[in-house]
Amino acid sequence: MTFDVRDLEADKALDMARLYGQCFDNVWEASFFESKLTDSCFAKGIFVKEELVGFILVQNIEDEAEILTFCVRENHRKQGIGESLLLDVLKQSKILSCFLEVRCNNKPAIALYERLGFKKKGVRKGYYQSQRQGSQNSTPDAIIYTYSKN
Ligand SMILES: CC(C)(COP(=O)(O)OP(=O)(O)OC[C@H]1O[C@@H](n2cnc3c(N)ncnc32)[C@H](O)[C@@H]1OP(=O)(O)O)[C@@H](O)C(=O)NCCC(=O)NCCS
Known part of the structure; x- marks a missing residue:
């Protein structure tokens, strides 16, 4: 569609x-x-x-x-x-290039990024904890993905 x-x-x-x-x-x-x-x-x-x-x-x-x-x-x-x-x-x-951060447990988003050619470049430990101060939820890492046309 x-x-x-x-x-x-x-x-x-x-x-x-x-x-x-x-x-x-x-x-x-x-x-x-x-x-x-x-x-x-x-x-x-x-x-x-x-x-x-x-x-x-x-x-x-x-x-x-x-x-x-x-x-x-x-x-x-x-x-x-x-x-x-x-x-x-x-x-x-x-x-020419693009990057993003995604929670390491966000399977639908990660599948989409990888299917479109994004490559995993690194991990930010406990990134989403620092985004939500005081949160008692689990604190997944962020994966950094990049996409390059070169
Ligand atoms: C991540 C997100 C934006 C994806 O949006 P979406 O519109 O579902 O994405 P698409 O439909 O293009 O692709 C998702 C899947 O549907 C499949 N799909 C696409 N068209 C389809 C169709 N007509 N019938 C069945 N499946 C289909 C794709 O193949 C893809 O499968 P895959 O995950 O196995 O690769 C959505 O899940 C979302 O909003 N999540 C919550 C917010 C979020 O996490 N955002 C990302 C933050 S980094």
């Missing part, structure tokens, strides 16, 4: 924050997305019946991209929406 990937501007910050909150166990406020989108970041999204069902937020400095976050609404997963969003970013001619 092919999906129409659209540019997201700051007016979609609230939709992004809501979807983020449904997909992750922490909160990123709409104001965070708004400020990122007026900074060195861009976002792409996919809509179904005018509802945002998936988006990717990317920081782009020169020819390097960092995926800051990436999510698809649970009932729209496993249809290729995540892949369409990632490929849309990777195909941009201005982007």
